[in-house]
Amino acid sequence: MLTPERCHRARLARDARFDGRFFTAVTTTGIYCRPICPATPPLERNVVYFESAVTAAQAGYRPCLRCRPDSAPDSPAWRGTQTTLERALRLIDEGALQNGSVAQLCERLGIGERYLRRLFRERFGVSPKAYALYRQSLFAKQLLHQTRLPVTEIAHASGFNSLRRFNDAFQRHIGLSPRAVRRESGEGDSKLSLHLAYRPPYAWSAVRDFFIPRLIPGMEWVDENRYGRCIQWGSAKGHFTATHEPQRHGFRVELELSDLRALPPVVRRIRQLLDLDADTRTIEAHLAATVPQLTLVEGLRLPGVWNLFEAGVRAILGQHISEAVARNLTETLVTTLGEPLEDSTGQARYLFPTPERIDASDLAFLGMPSARRATLKRFADWYYQSESPDDSKAWIALKGIGPWTADYAALRGLSHPDIWLGGDLGVRKASKLLDDFDPAIAAPWRSYLTLQLWQHLWRSH
Known part of the structure; x- marks a missing residue:
């Protein structure tokens, strides 16, 4: 946690570099804000500082409707460095407690429920379930502000199974009703469009120039200010386009997604792909x-790919050959085995092939040595069968995969x-x-x- 003196100077300067690193709560209004809030700064004697929105809410403060603390980039320092807690937060953010119980989450983490509850109490002062509900409510608040989606669809997209449960949780954690937030915002887009913030600076030109020579036509697109691609999360399929808006310190992201229940993890994966939380x-x-x-x-960022499997395949295809040849091989793989994607533009687009589709093919259409085709099939089969496929270090045990391949995939697939x-x-x-x-x-x-x-x-x- 930053010292109160540094927080005081940062909020008075509205320094965007501190956005997400602390939150300012005002005792006289009961509201908490980002350090970049445009409102008149309160007197220091009326201010309390918190290192996360969760702890501010737990102390009884409501989020500001002007600076929208739900839009602040997550701080790595706030999320912590303890491996178990970091993994628990990631799984919860991906919906582990929307689709399962705390006991099931603990089984995935390999720890006891009592220990997990203690970690959350010590770090945030709340239970894992309360943390999950608060994050769902904050995400719903962002959708209420930035889109014109109906409230029922927002409840669904935020992981709530009923409108009543959504209203109860939102009122309890945000301190306002969903419809009150919608009335106050008075804006939004008929499309599914969100603003994803970062702490400046952001070297977009370097990230864009990294993407361009590796671009897979039909699956990805890029121009001076935009990057987009086709995506899949579980059974949900779609695509996004992220437009850099440096004056707003963020990206405007337009999405088409077949199942809005996948929206929270998809948005978090987009943040990871563009390295917005660094x-x-x-x-x-x-x-x-x-x-x-x-x-x-x-402001240099890590230019990611959609998931670790795709990063692994692209790394294998790129072994011992030029960047251009590797890109052509990947394009052939995508257009041959990737599922065609229907969208509103009418353009021919493709999803990246799944492990099952690659494993089921003889890959004879790829103009590369048979040994590397065998490595690719071996990797796809292992990834499909493994209980922990995202442990890239374990890939080295597979014939044809060395440390460079595993490390390059972790850098781009996991950021x-x-x-x-x-x-x-x-x-x-x-x-x-x-x-x-x-x-x-x-x-x-x-x-x-x-x-x-x-x-x-x-x-x-």
Whole structure:
């Protein structure tokens, strides 16, 4: 938690770099705000600071209708560094307690219910279920503000099985009725369009230029200010287009999705893909101190892919060949085995192939060595059968997959912050330009160092 003195200075300056890192509650109004709130700053004697929206709400404060604390980017510092808690938060955010019980969540985590409840009490002062309901209510509040979806559809999209349960939970956790929030907002789009914020700066041009040479036509699209792609989450299928809006410190994301119940995890996956929750000021301050000879690109983010399986397939296809050839192979795989996607534009679009479809094919249409086709089929079969397929370190046991493939997939498929691609040719070349270079000192941000070195190499050419 930041000191009260730093929070005081940040809120008076409305410094966007602190957005999501703390929240300001006003004792005289009972409202809590983001540090960038446009309202007249309250007197310091009437202010209490909280490190998360959850703890502010637990203390009895309502979210501000002007700055909308539900839109603030999550802070990695708030989410914590304890592996079990971080994984529990991720699973809850993906709907684990909407579709299952606390006992089932604990079974997936390999811990007891009592221990999980203690973790949440110590960290947030609430139970896991109360945390889940609050996050669902905040997401519903964002939809009420930013879309014109009917309240019943918003309840459904936020994970509530009935309108009555939604109204009760929303009133309890937000302090207002859903219809009161809708009246106050008085805006929104008839399309499903959301604003996803980040802490500036954001080096969009670097992210865009990373996407362009790896773009898979029919599955992805990109232009000067936009990136979009086809997506699938469970049985829900659709696509999104994210438009960079630097003046608003965020992206406007338009979505088409066949099942709105998948909307919360889909939005969180889009945030991960665009690396919207990174605190690049903190990351780059660490890198500047540990690798001072490297000129850093401000606001550099990790350009992701939709999921770890896709990242693994693309990494396997890219082994020992040029970027252009790898892209062509991936395009052939997508257009041959990917499911065609119907959308309102009438364009030919495709989903990335599932593990089952790749495993069921002989892949003879791919112009590459039979050994690599066998590796791809082996990987798809293992991913489909495994109980923990997202443990990329376990992939190394599969014939044909080495550390570079597993690490590259984790960097792009999980947005893992601490992957060092020391075996990458570009990283090795860039590292030679630095004196007395030890990548270990850059932990826990070695993924960002890897990206910075690639940028350094491209600029030097």
